[in-house]
Amino acid sequence: MPLNILDYDPYLEPFKSDLELRMWEFARAKKRLLGVNGTLLDFANGYKYFGFQQEKNNWTFREWAPNAERAYLVGDFNGWNHDGYEMKASYGGVWELVTPGLLPVGSKVKVELVVNGSSVFRVPSYIMYAVPNETHQLDGVIIQPTYEFKNIAPKLKEAPLIYEAHIGISSEDYKINSYKEFQRDVLPRIKKAGYNTIQLMAIMEHPLYASFGYQVSNFFAISSRFGTADELMELIDTAHGMGLRVLLDVVHSHAVKNVGDGLNMFDGTTSQYFHEGARGEHKAWNTKLFNYGKDEVIHFLLSNLKFWLDVYKFDGFRFDGVTSMLYHNHGLGTAFTDYSKYFSLNTDVEAVTYLMLANELIRQVNPDATTIAEDMSGMPGMALPISTGGIGFDYRLSMGIPDFWIKQLKEKSDDELDLMALWWELTIRRPGEKNIGYAESHDQALVGDKTIMMWLADAAIYDSMDIHTDSLVIYRALALHKLIRLVTFSLAGEGYLNFMGNEFGHPEWLDFPRPGNGDDFQHARRQWSLSENEELRFKYLLAFDHDMVELEHQYEFMEKPDTLQQRWVKNSDKLLAYQKGELLFVFNFNPTFEERLSLDLPERPELIFDTDDNKYGGFGPRSSFGYSKGKLNMVLAPRTAMVFKITNED
Structure with missing residues (x-):
């Protein structure tokens, strides 16, 4: 296969052998996984085989637990008594149960595994729904969604204008919001604002609400705290009917450490899904790291991607934590100042191969799907087609730009703004690769940082945003908020991202209810009414954002970098x-x-x-x-x- 990536970037020539290794490992993995005539489309069907399956006259349950000595299915459907529900050992560490009749839909369940002579209880790995029990751990729930999709997903005919959203914090009330309420109240706002794509965070089940959805326990389950599977399906279908595409913020870079809720120590070993020892631990995140070189893990993760596209009709993915996947040191403390940093013993070749397999699979499931990589390192070829020697994403996130703006606002005065540095930051990117530009995302709103509007206005946002108060601080904040957004919108990428509420300068920061703040919802909600109050200046920023987005709708200049x-x-x-x-x-x-x-x-x-x-x-x-x-x-x-x-x- 020719390395056309060298035509895009001749400076990669000294690393030709590394790029050839990238392609060779990809081809080798496909041959190993698929044989001669197999396809990724057929390979990634784990969700149709494992877990709970209703067949004609019986139902089945299958689980992969190679280290288990015996296995049982227990739940409230059998009084949590495993008698009569012992699973049979099958090939490759798979356990199987076949039961006459209909699935006990709605039953809470766990798989009981005997490991080293003792029973352990786990949430089934392919469960589609899980709820907390009285011990604050999760129980799996058998569900069979019945929602029938009515609308065809819209094709992306212009640059992606992405509205990053979190269901739980999307209410103005002091509560966790629901899929139904988001559909009713927030979808119309997004449509009216002019965005064409929604990026949903925190959908995959996560025990800790405050993790923002990035410590996933159950990869095939939706977050039950927001509602039911049918309600999420209706939300996505409704969005499609409004002309909005919906991306899933998918987390395949790590998993929660919880034993019992998720995959950690599932069959009594640390090596079933994850690397053993230090390589399986992300010390900065306190999470577990997948072994992307293990065929069963590749099968699980690829099946997961196909599942979200097939069952819930998502239109693609924003892959979280790609930099962490790419390097053995997870990119921590590394300045990627020269090309040798990308091609060294620090590079996790198995993870690169997995990402290539993921992108090829996604194209086979849905040729119109969009994939975005959260990679701050600038790995060459990240957003180039696999056929050229790239990794296959459509876009990478321009992650350095928010850092540039926050550094400017924190450390420098306005007259110290370096326009040449700004131009460089907003326009320099990998040859031939598309970027999603943004001034700020959810990252800049979390506790420990501030949104751009809070850096600009600080305390004045509380008492000087009314239209009758003269405030030099607020006048400066409004002006710079608009300039920062417009220059970023027009220069920083072939697409654009905004986090929910930041379009009108939402005040304060994001902090989830937790013991450290008295379980307070004050900072885990969106104060939409601020932008609707005619007496407050937030309405001006909302109007500005709408008309700025409309520029792309009318003139489609973003994807014209030449x-x-x-x-x-x-x-x-x-x-x-x-x-x-x-x-x-x-x-x-x-x-x-x-x-x-x-x-x-x-x-x-x-x-x-x-x-x-x-x-x-x-x-x-x-x-x-x-x-x-x-x-x-x-x-x-x-x-x-x-x-x-x-x-x-x-």
């Missing part, structure tokens, strides 16, 4: 201008002075967007421009930006 042309960048006057597609963007980041700028422009411009417009909480429009004899002459007010459409003079 048209990007820098027109002006100068730190001394804090002016930045660039053209992308039909649009010319002009920024004045100067905190104090209006600035003048003249650009040669053979085409006549039309002003279509002004951040200083009073409908966005500005003071104007105050900026002005004139066009004569091929020159666009502008006077830009401090901390403002304008967007022009370039049209032919005639």
Whole structure:
């Protein structure tokens, strides 16, 4: 297979052998797993074989537990008595139970395994639903969803405009929100805001609510704290009917350590799903790490991906923690300053192979699916097709950009903004690879950090956001919030992501109810009413975000990186201008002075967007421009930006 990745990036030539090894390991894994004529589509069917299956005249339950000496199924359907429900040992450590009649739907269940002569109780690994019991551990629940999907998933015909959302914190009330309430109350907001894709967090079952869904216990189960499987299916189907695609924030980078709830020590060994010893522990996250070189683990994880696409009709995935997967040290403390850092003994080749298998499978299940990698290291080829020597994702997240903005707001004054550094951060990316740009995601809102609006406004957000109060702090916050978003939106990627509520400058931070805060829901909710209150300035940021997103709908400039042309960048006057597609963007980041700028422009411009417009909480429009004899002459007010459409003079 030719390594076309070298055509994209000739600097990879010294690492050609490493790239060839990438392709060879991928081909070798496929041959080992699939044989001569098999396909990943047929291979990844574990969810159709393991767990609970209703057949014509009987039901079956199968579990993989190679270290178990005996196995039983127990639950409230049999009084938690294993007599008569012993499972038979099958090939490869699989245990099987065949029972006449219909599945006892609704029954709480566990698999009882005899390990080293003693019984241990586990939630079945392929369970679709789990609920807490009186001991605060999880019980599996047998379910058979009956929801019938009515709508065809929309195809992505423009850049992905992603609304990152968490079901539980999506209510304004002091409670955990539900799938049904999110469908009723939040989906219309997302549609109205102009986003075309929803990225749902914390869907895979996780015992600790405060983990934000990133310590998964049951990989085939939805979070029961939000509602039922049928309700999640209806939510996704309704979104599809509204023209919205839905991505799952999938966590295959690690798993919760809990014994009994999840996969850890499932059959009494640490090596069933995970690496043994230190390699199986993520010390920073206190979680378990999968063994991506083990065929049974690959089968489990690939089946999991197909399950979410097939059963729940998700339109793709944002893969969490990819950097942790790629490197034996999980990227911790590593500065990826040269290419040798990507191709060394630190690289987990088995994890790279798994990610390639995952992307190929996803394309086979749904050719229109979208995959996004959360990789801060910049691994070459992450978002290039496998056929070129890449790993196969559609996009990578531009993770350095939020860090740039937070560092600027925390450590520097406004007049210390380095426009050349900003331009570099927003425009430099791997050749041929697409990025999802964002100014902030959920990461910047968690306890220990602040949202951009909180960094800008701080305490003034509580008492000076009303439209009748003059506040220099708030005026600055509004202006910079808009500029940061517009420059990031237009430059940072071929797609864009916003976290729920940040579009209107949601105040404060995210913190889940826990003993450390008295189980308080104050910071685990979204105060939508702030953006609807005509007396508060949050409404201006919401209107701005809507119209900014509308620019992409109208002009589809994001996925035209080849048209990007820098027109002006100068730190001394804090002016930045660039053209992308039909649009010319002009920024004045100067905190104090209006600035003048003249650009040669053979085409006549039309002003279509002004951040200083009073409908966005500005003071104007105050900026002005004139066009004569091929020159666009502008006077830009401090901390403002304008967007022009370039049209032919005639």
